[in-house]
Amino acid sequence: MSFALLFSGQGHQHPAMLPWLADDAVMQAMRAHLGVEDWRLALADAAWAQRNDNAQILLTGLSLAAWGQIAPLVAQPAAIAGYSVGELAAFSAAGVMDTTTALALAPQRAAAMDECARGAPGGLLAVSGLPVDKLQALLEQTGLAIAIRNGIDSVVVGGPVAALAPAQTLAALAGAHCTPLRVSVASHTPWMQGAADRFSSTLASVSLRPPAATLYSNAADRIRDAASAAHALAAQIATTVRWDECLENIMARQVGCVLEIGPGQALARMWNQRYPGIPARACDDFRSAAAIAAWLNSHDDR
Template identity: 70%
Template sequence: MSFALIFSGQGTQHAAMLPWLAEDEHVAGMRERLGVHDWRRSLEDPAWAANNANAQTLLTGLALAAWGQLAPMVPPPAAVAGYSVGELAAFSTAGVFDTATATALAPPRAAAMDKSAAQMPGGLLAINGLAESALAQLRADTGLAVAIRNGIESVVLGGPTEALEQAQRIAEGEGGQCTRLKVNVASHTPWMREAAERFAQALADLPFQSPRIPLFSNAGDRVRDAGAARAALAAQIAQTVRWDECMENIAARQVRCVLEIGPGQALTRMWNQRYPAIPARACDDFRSATAIASWLRTHSDD
């Protein structure tokens, strides 16, 4: 059985996500850390859902809970990667640190980013359908940075709020499809450089291990040892998420299928468009953990 796990980032969290997820110690711990009784009801409040600290803590806790409930039914994955904050769950799954460390890292990561955001309010704008030359001109006109690179004509730009609004008007006028993500910080751009430095300090004294499973980073290609893991996890806060390269690295492992853990199907759609011969599904597509395990066995058995 050969499959890859990819962990979603924030921006598409919703109250109906992971409908099959059972209450367990990881979910309970996440709720306690957030101070909420019903996380689904909390997500119905757009302001609460978009809050950086809430989103990062919730998504990390739920992703680890989901994989914890699936893992006993399937063998270890052949490759792992996480999209933005999804790296916390990915690094834990690969054995770099335990689940308690991953969930404990979400709040200081968010706090470091919020501190930088307070100095420069901003956000993220997903743009699809513009040619590379048009995107380059758009960046030159607005001063925005590429926060996430999903493909040649699919990027997420980050920067100040006014510049994002200007970019959306221009891009839509040129036929681009735009979506403002449910985040309030310019993640993965130079505006987060101080946040990356603060998070690096938080990581400095934590015990990291070399990955036990092939692990691919947003900022540093394959992560092979503890030092590279520590550097990559901090660096991606202020550097472009090179998700296109993560997908290429996973495909090179010759996996037979891919499973997305997290909210929505955004990573699944990107994968299936790029690698239609290697099927991908999202956990949000299923109604039970047993059904997910069955799909993995059907599509990844040699």
């Protein structure tokens, strides 16, 4: 069997997600980091859910727990990638760090970004349907930067809060579909360079290992050693997430299926639109870890 893992980023979390998750040690540690007893109840509060620190800790913890409960039932994945903050769980799943380290890094990553954002408040805007020339014109007019590249005509732009509303208006007038994202920082743009530098310093004191599985980064293609892992984890905070390239790299591995680990189905949907011949599903589609494992195990190499 050959399959790939995609670890979700923030923005699609909801109180009913991953209903099959058992309350294991990882979940308990996550709740301790969050300072809450009932994360589903906390997540129902929109203000709490939108906070960058809560979201990053929550997404990392849930993804680590989900994969930890699925992994004993399946073989090693053929390829792994994480979307934005999903890289923490992805790198852990690939063996670069243990779950305790990954979960401990989540609040430190969020704190570095929040501190940076206090000096330069920002946000993100998803933009689809703009040809390259019109997108470039939009960036020049507004001063925003590409934060995430999902495809040729599907990107997320980011930058100062004051520039986002004018950008949405201009993009809509040019025929684009726009969606403001539920984040409060200009992730993956130059405005986060201070956060990237601070997180790089944090990672310098962390013991990382070479990945035990094929691992692709948002910022540095395939990760082959501990040094490149540390560099990539910090660099992606302030540089464009090249998700389209991550998907191309995984497709080249000729996997039989793809599983998204995290809330919602955004990454699975993106994969299915791009590569309809290789099925992708999300953990949120299932009611048990055993059902997820059965689906993965039913897809042999193609």
